[in-house]
Amino acid sequence: MYRIFTFLSITLLSCFALQAQNIQGIVHDKSTGVIVPGASIIIKERPQGGTVADGNGKFSLVLHNGETLLVKMVGYKSYERYFAKVQEGQQVEISLESGVALDEVLVTASLANSRSKRAIGTNVDHIDAADIVAKSNPSSLAELVNGRISGAQVYNTNGKVGMPIRFDIRSAATFSMERDPLIFIDGVRYGSSNTADVNSSQEAMSALNDLPMNDIASIDVIKGPAAAASYGAEAANGVVIIQTKRGLSGKKGVAVNVKYTGGFSELANKYTKYVNNDALNNFFDRGHQNQYYANLSAQFDQANSLFFSANSNTTSGIVPGNKDNRQTFRAGYDFTKDNFKLGFTAGYVKGKLSIPQSASGRDDAIWNLMRDQTPWPFISEETWRAIEKSYSNDRFTGSVKLNYTLPFNIKLESLVGLDLNRIDGLNYLPYGYLQGTNSTGAKQVSDRKNQNINWDVKLSRNFALADKWQLNLALLSQLTKSTETVSGISVRNFAVPGISNISSAAEILGTTDTYFEKRTHGIYGEAFLSYNNQLFINTGVRRDVSNMIGRNVASIWYPTVSVAYNVKPFEFMQGKIDEWKIRAAYGESGRLPYPNDAQTAYLIENSSFGTLVRPLRKGNPDIKPERTGEFEIGTDLSFFKQRLGFTYYLQNTRDAIVYTTLLPSLGWPSSLSGDYPENVGKIRGKGIEVTYNSRVFTSSNQKNSLDLFVIFNHQSNKVISSGGNDIINTVNLIRPGLPAFSFYTGVSEGANFNSNGVYTGAKESAPQVLGKPFPTYNGSFGFNLQLVNNLRIQSLFNYSKGAKVYNISNRNVASQGNNFKTSEDLKAQLATQTPGTPEYIATANELAQYAGPRGNFIEKADFIRLSNVTISYDLGVWAKKQTNGLFKSCVLSLTGNNLWLTTNYGGIEPQIDSQGGSKRTRGISYLSSDWTAVPAPRSYAMSVNIGF
Known part of the structure; x- marks a missing residue:
């Protein structure tokens, strides 16, 4: 002692x-x-x-x-x-x-x-977003992140402005449709759910559309539970940490930066599969973008620094009427004095997004242009253009962070984060335009209030132990609360033209009034041991409680441990190996149950027999979060101007939530079949991530250089248990021994003929496994060329292999319309042939491949895409001289996105999903389905970035 x-x-x-x-x-x-x-x-x-x-x-x-x-x-x-x-x-x-x-x-x-x-x-990926944005023009978080990190695909699920972002991270070892990572902005727990109150999930408004790209300083992407265990019961999909720009932290002074970006977008690839392609191709507009951005950074003295920015962005998409008008203001203040530090951030966004209906429905523009050779069979173009679908939103995010060093060098940090979002939705059909059987107008309005609060308190202490050993102990408490309140009403039949207020409608179609609340409290303890800045050992454990889990589940524990060892090169390696790190980690994290999984509910009704209590929903008091454990091992090596990173991971998910059938004998009606949540599923995933960077050439004066980079990912998953039953939704299946969400349906086995030898349709096989929605291989590659120290040319290619897409568009046109060229040509050829002849039978068998069975249209979706080319020229030295020092920096840049695509997919866009990214819904749903979605556009943008 x-x-x-x-x-x-x-x-x-x-x-x-x-x-x-x-x-x-x-x-x-x-x-x-x-x-x-x-x-x-x-x-x-x-x-x-x-x-x-x-x-x-x-x-x-x-x-x-x-x-x-x-x-x-x-x-x-x-x-x-x-x-x-x-x-x-x-x-x-x-x-x-x-x-x-x-x-x-x-x-x-x-x-x-x-x-x-x-x-x-x-393997945590870091993106220097400030440098990328300064020399390029990404229009969304997907364009900024995709292709720059290993182990993930990030893309917009629809080619219109403001659409949802799909995150496919690592092996996708889950049954859940909730696939978005947690997102923190300056410590604020950011509400990233898509809004689809007055339209479909495919055309929802993305919450990530509120992120101003020009304000982002850096992004850290945490991809798996081995790294994300400290974030607890909702981090199994990964975590994205975004830091925005701050004030100056150096010499006293003021710096101002202004940037203008202008550009346009257009249909990237022409439609070619139909008899009448012109109607589709001519429908799309040329979209335009105008963005004005300015920020001010100030260091008043050694203690006070300030940052302020303003951004105005007006963007129109390639679909007529698709417009996004957004203004953003952000401020940050930091005060540092001795052992005390106070940080404050605040951001405000005001925007309006117009989303004309163009996908997934009878009144969609693309479906009306695609189905028949004569366009607009279900709704007139005039009516379609007259309908208004839009969201107006106001969003405030803010945080206050306090750091103070207590006696005994104990460091106290506390952060309060707030995200408030008010969204008003409108779906309005004016009087006098015919939609279906209604020509007297209709209106749907919604009022949504989303709120996220998080409060973090941390105590940490660093101990300088003997003989180069350092120990840091940290204890963190985190409280998060999310609420959603939605009210709305839908009416139709206005009394007279020109009057559109709700009270003037003759018929109320329905009302909405919902409230959702999620509360989670986590305590996390961590011990971080290091030796000589070479060996690092980290252990931690988190305990979570939440109102989303069953009342019989007291709490959930998530452990983590990691080791990083930086090898000192042996004598014979000196000058050859610059740095070499070996790393390994294990951690666990989860996915919370869906809303109401834990709560039983009854419906009280009045009838002629008196008041009745009817079962509405059976909750499970024992429901727990889905739980994923991940083991990760890898190495990072720098040698001969080359950098290599390798990671292998293995994920095991247990307690996956499966919705099973309730027995009527227990008093629950058959209408609740498949609606009872149980933790009975298991799934295993694994993968490899490889990154390679090479300095191919450097001139003797250091002014010219060429760098190449490659990212290679391989991933797979396999269902171990699904509670003893197959789980299927139309074409996606969960079955032990198969990848999750495998495509499973029938295909054509040839033609059927009547007694006269006349073709009557296709023979459909029994359901069979036809592939999976996630690629086996994906990644990116490109180069960075610097010339005369001022001119930089960068490229980014993305690729994917092994995924399939359910092409609902072509199936519906071929089986319901008369515009699919291949089937129409075969029908015309069949009409010239004699039934019963070998030629007739051969043509009929070929035509059967384009008939109703869904499996005929589950197609390969491999691709290579030139995602980005950026040319930037640094005029800083010249501009500074010409303006006598007024300009401190000046960069001109030209950016092209989605410039080229090669694919074996039969549709127009292989990287697409009708579900619009993750979705809060029970059970499984479609994954990787192409239902007349708008393809990703080709875009060009030019910017001028000047610093004062």
């Missing part, structure tokens, strides 16, 4: 002996003087005390006497500086030389801490 007391006393005295001082600095390129944003600033003796240079290359941190500053950035050589004595407020200027180093940035892999990437035992 005496030895333990002595050891702790020495440790505490050593901590007090260290003199902590605040320093500020700026990072720039040694040869050009251009600032370098996003550099990782690491304290070698205390890696957890580091930071990241902001969008202006500036940083601030607390440094002790006798510590060493290590600065790393992709494309530059490492920089080290030892500080024997640190002065309060000392200004540090860091000049980086061009070179190749391991991607060494500070990332947020744990809810409890942000750490240098070398210290993390999992």
Whole structure:
């Protein structure tokens, strides 16, 4: 006991002996003087005390006497500086030389801490969004993220402006349709659910449409439970951590940045499968974008910094009437004084999104143009253009973060985050336009209020142990609450033209009044042990409670452990291997049950027999979250100007929720068949992620270089148990031994003939497995070419192989309409032939392949796409000279997206999904179905980015 007391006393005295001082600095390129944003600033003796240079290359941190500053950035050589004595407020200027180093940035892999990437035992991808946006023009989060991280596909599920984003992360080892990752913006738990109150889920409004791309500084993508365990019961789909830009953190001053972006979009690929393709191809418009953005960063003194931005974006899509008008304001303030730090962020978005109906219905534009050779068979074009479908939304996000160092060097951090979203939906048919049998008008309105609150409190303490050992202990409490309130009414038959208020309608079709609340509280403890900035061991456990789980389930525990070891090159490897990290991790996380899975409900009705109580819903008091455990092992290696990353992961999901049949003998009606939730499913997934970056060429003067990169992913999953039953929805099946959501249906086995030998339709086989909706292989590749230190040309290709898509569009046209060219040609040929002849039989058998069986239209969807080409030119030095220093930077850029596509898919767009991404719904539904969705457009944009 005496030895333990002595050891702790020495440790505490050593901590007090260290003199902590605040320093500020700026990072720039040694040869050009251009600032370098996003550099990782690491304290070698205390890696957890580091930071990241902001969008202006500036940083601030607390440094002790006798510590060493290590600065790393992709494309530059490492920089080290030892500080024997640190002065309060000392200004540090860091000049980086061009070179190749391991991607060494500070990332947020744990809810409890942000750490240098070398210290993390999992594959967490970091995106320097500020640099990408400064030199390019991504229009959505999907364009910013897709192809830049391993193990994930991220894409818009519909080619219209403002549409949902689909996340396919790692092996998709789940039965759940809820597939979105958790999203945090500056610590705020962001509500990312799509809104479809007055339209279909395929054409819902994406909540991620409210994210201003120009304000994002960095994105960390946590892809699996091994890394996401600290985030608890909803993190099995991964976590996306977004940090926005902040004020200057360096010398006193003010910096202003302005950017204009203008561009247009158009139909990328022409429709060619139909008799009348012209009507479809001529329907699409040329869309336009105009965006104005400005921000101000200020450092008033050593303690106060401020950031403010304003953004106005007006975008029209390729579908007539599809428009998004959005204004965004964001502010951030930071105060730092001694051991106290206060941070504040606030963002406001006001927007209106018009979404004309063009997919998944009788009154859709594309279906009316696609089905018959004569277009608009179900609704006139005039009526379609007169209908208004739109969402108006106001959104406020804000956070307050407090850091304070208590006695004994205990660090207290507390953050309160708030996300408030008000959305008004409108679906309006004016009087005098015929839709179906109604020509006297109709109107549907909705009023939605979404609210997300999170409160995090963390205590942490760093211990400098003997002989280069460091120990950091952290304890975190996190409380989250989400609510959704929706009210609405639908009416029709207005009294006279020109009057459209709800009260003037003669008929009320229905009303909506729903409320949903989700509460979760988690406690997470973590111990992080490091040795000599080389060996890092992390262990943690989280306990969650939630109102979404059954009353008989007290809480859920999620453990995590990871190891990262940075190998020192052996003597014979010196000069050949720059850095080599070996890592391994295990963690568990979950997916909460769906709303009402735990609650039993009854409906009270009045009848002639008196008041009746009727069973409405049977909840399960024992329902638990779906639980995924993930083991991950990998390595990161930098050698000979090459960088290689390899990750293998294995996921085991248990307690997957399956909806089973209730027995009528227990008092539950057969109408509730398949509606009782139970934790009986199991599924296993695995995969490989490989990243490779190579500096192919560097000129002697360091002004010209060529870099190549490749991302390769392989993933698979297999259902182990589904509760003893097959689970199927139309064409998607969950069955033990098969990949989840396998396509399962009948196909044509040839033609049927009547007694006269006349073709009467197709013979349909018994249902059979026809593929899966997720690719076996996917990834990206491209290059980054820099010329004369000013001109940069970048490309990004995406590819996918092994997935299939259910082409509902072609099936419906071939079996219900007369516009599918292949079947119409075969019908015409059949009409010229004699029944019973070999030629007639051969033609009939071929025609049967385009008949009703769904399996005929489950098609391969492999593709290679040129997703992005960006050409940027840095005029900073010239502009600074021409304006006598008024312009500090000036970058011109030209961006093209979705420029080229090659695919074996029979539809117009292989990367598509009629469900519109994840969906809050019980059971399973369609996955990877193409139901007259709008294809991804080709777009071009030009921007001018000027810094003052």
